[in-house]
Amino acid sequence: MLEIVQKLEDKLKSIDDQLVDPAVHSNQKRLIELNRERRNIASILEVGRRYRVIQMGINGNRQIIDAGGDPELMAMAREELKELEGQIDTLETEFKLKLLPRDPNDDKAAIVEVRAGTGGDEACIFVGDIYKMYQRYADTRGWKLEVLSSHEASMGGFKEVIFSVDGEEAYGIMKYESGVHRVQRVPETEAQGRIHTSAISVAVFPEAEEVDIDIKENELKVDVYRSSGPGGQSVNTTDSAVRITHLPTNLVVTCQDEKSQIKNKAKALKVLRSRLLDMKVAEHQAKISAERKSMVSTGDRSAKIRTYNFPQSRVTDHRIGLTIYKLDQFMAGSIEDMIEALRHHDQEEHLKLEGMGS
Numbered sequence: 001m002l003e004i005v006q007k008l009e010d011k012l013k014s015i016d017d018q019l020v021d022p023a024v025h026s027n028q029k030r031l032i033e034l035n036r037e038r039r040n041i042a043s044i045l046e047v048g049r050r051y052r053v054i055q056m057g058i059n060g061n062r063q064i065i066d067a068g069g070d071p072e073l074m075a076m077a078r079e080e081l082k083e084l085e086g087q088i089d090t091l092e093t094e095f096k097l098k099l100l101p102r103d104p105n106d107d108k109a110a111i112v113e114v115r116a117g118t119g120g121d122e123a124c125i126f127v128g129d130i131y132k133m134y135q136r137y138a139d140t141r142g143w144k145l146e147v148l149s150s151h152e153a154s155m156g157g158f159k160e161v162i163f164s165v166d167g168e169e170a171y172g173i174m175k176y177e178s179g180v181h182r183v184q185r186v187p188e189t190e191a192q193g194r195i196h197t198s199a200i201s202v203a204v205f206p207e208a209e210e211v212d213i214d215i216k217e218n219e220l221k222v223d224v225y226r227s228s229g230p231g232g233q234s235v236n237t238t239d240s241a242v243r244i245t246h247l248p249t250n251l252v253v254t255c256q257d258e259k260s261q262i263k264n265k266a267k268a269l270k271v272l273r274s275r276l277l278d279m280k281v282a283e284h285q286a287k288i289s290a291e292r293k294s295m296v297s298t299g300d301r302s303a304k305i306r307t308y309n310f311p312q313s314r315v316t317d318h319r320i321g322l323t324i325y326k327l328d329q330f331m332a333g334s335i336e337d338m339i340e341a342l343r344h345h346d347q348e349e350h351l352k353l354e355g356m357g358s
Contacts, residue, residue: 001092002055004099005048012041036107044098051091058084097347105206105281106172111148111274112204113162117180119198121155126183126308127200128157129331134165134177136333143167148267149255162271164207171206176342178204179305186311195311199304207270208277215273221245224261244268251275320345 241256
């Protein structure tokens with residue numbers, strides 16, 4: 001383990017040397033890659049250095065005990081050794097978790113699709129609530145959020161809203177939100193005060209770049225039509241809405257939010273490209289191992305992952321059995337504790353698989 005720490009120190013020094021090279025500063029793409037790699041290594045080293053200090057302390061105290069001599073010094077060494085040995089296992093596990101290979105898509109922007117499921121109007125209203133929750137969370141992280149497509153519901157909220165979030169580790173964090181979200185609460189229109197249960201689905205994809213997915217024009221069927229629903233004076237009077245069908249997979253994407261047909265097509269292509277990348281990643285994961293397709297790591301969209309119970313002010317994630325009793329704060333965007341718990345659980349599951357040699 002100490003050799004790994006030293007290799008990371010050497011790697012960090014090499015990156016720092018490159019970052020002061022004028023040639024690197026003239027290559028924006030390379031500069032971004034190096035800074036991203038440096039942040040990752042520095043994060044691992046923060047734990048690795050603590051591990052090294054404690055391990056060196058253990059070795060030093062053992063040498064004092066083995067050498068014999070002053071009884072008082074040996075007693076102090078034994079006491080300190082016991083304390084350090086109590087810390088080393090936890091720190092070693094933390095270091096191993098940091099060393100796990102990262103999903104190469106984690107640093108990408110994310111495409112998030114939220115749709116109403118069972119529950120009618122109440123489900124649509126909850127789609128709007130969840131969208132606002134993610135919007136506030138994105139603000140706290142300094143992410144850029146852009147709506148790509150939306151279909152408003154007559155009683156409020158959305159039948160569907162698709163948006164992108166761009167920022168540090170956007171997909172790596174948001175991917176744990178994929179699945180069915182269930183809400184239990186008394187709707188405002190409920191005169192008898194009965195609790196209703198509704199459900200929505202959340203799907204999260206890494207935003208694909210053109211280098212990730214090559215889409216040929218002859219694979220696309222593009223239809224234009226007049227937008228429907230609210231959207232300003234000119235949105236509903238021109239053929240600006242776009243529907244793109246990817247012929248090889250029969251995937252269909254529509255976008256009508258913009259007044260410009262060109263902008264709608266660009267947004268629709270962004271969503272299509274990301275869905276195709278998601279299919280490609282899912283196929284690759286299926287070939288690797290069924291064990292690696294755990295509910296947390298893949299965000300199985302067929303499963304109920306979370307319940308929001310408003311009368312009891314609690315939110316429960318069923319994948320890890322975590323319940324938080326501050327639902328108002330959670331809906332206001334304070335979802336960091338839940339995300340971190342899911343990430344830690346995911347890392348531990350991968351560490352178990354690494355130990356099994358899979």
